[in-house]
Amino acid sequence: MTDKPAENDTVARSEGDAAAVGAPEMVPAEQVTAALEAAAEFKDKHLRLLAEMENLRRRTEREIADARTYGVSGFARDVLAVADNMHRALEAIGPELRDSADAKLKAMIEGVELTERELMKVLEKNGVKKFSPDGERFDPNVHQAMFEVPEADVPPGHVAQVIQAGYMLGERMLRPALVGVAKAAPRPKQAASGNEAPGSAEQ
Secondary structure, eight states, X not given: OOHHHHHHHHHHHHHHHHHHHHSOOXXXXXXXXXXXXXXXXXXXXXXXXXXXXXXXXXXXXXXXHHHHHHTTHHHHHHHHHHHHHHHHHHHHSOHXXXXXXXXXXXXXXXXXXXXXXXXXXXXXHTTXXXXXXXXXXXXXXXXXXXXXXXXXXXXXXXXXXXXXXXXXXTTEEXXXXXXXXXXXXXXXXXXOOTTSXXXXXXX
């Protein structure tokens, strides 16, 4: 009979110890708030890093594409001088000379023309395009004005004459076109005022 109370005390202590061991510790609210703020800050830094990496990837791809497109600009600009000389040589051959030329001279002229066409094809293949802005509105970004000329058939501020064609490399200007720009024709002199006395102009 005396053993039962002791057994009950032992059971009670065991249950109390188990409850004490299994009970979670209460975390202060300040620590929870600080942990949430740290997690939010870490997430923000992570997202910013991902955005920076994506921007870097896009910028690198764009720079690589630009290098492929515009890397030949220096070489292409030098080749344009050759194309200009060939074009001037062909323009110097008038129709009379062409008609009176013998077979050998005609073959040489045709060979120069073929070479010029092939050169233009090679330039276009590498992104270089020729443009002749005859009659277009003057654009200082792609045209270089050499002179102004009164031209009745061309509106003022438009290209009246193309001295040298321009070239574009992709979306960039490789060489501006040299042009003459139309200007407004001078106004006719006004008639003499009617206040003058008759015959005053005659002396």
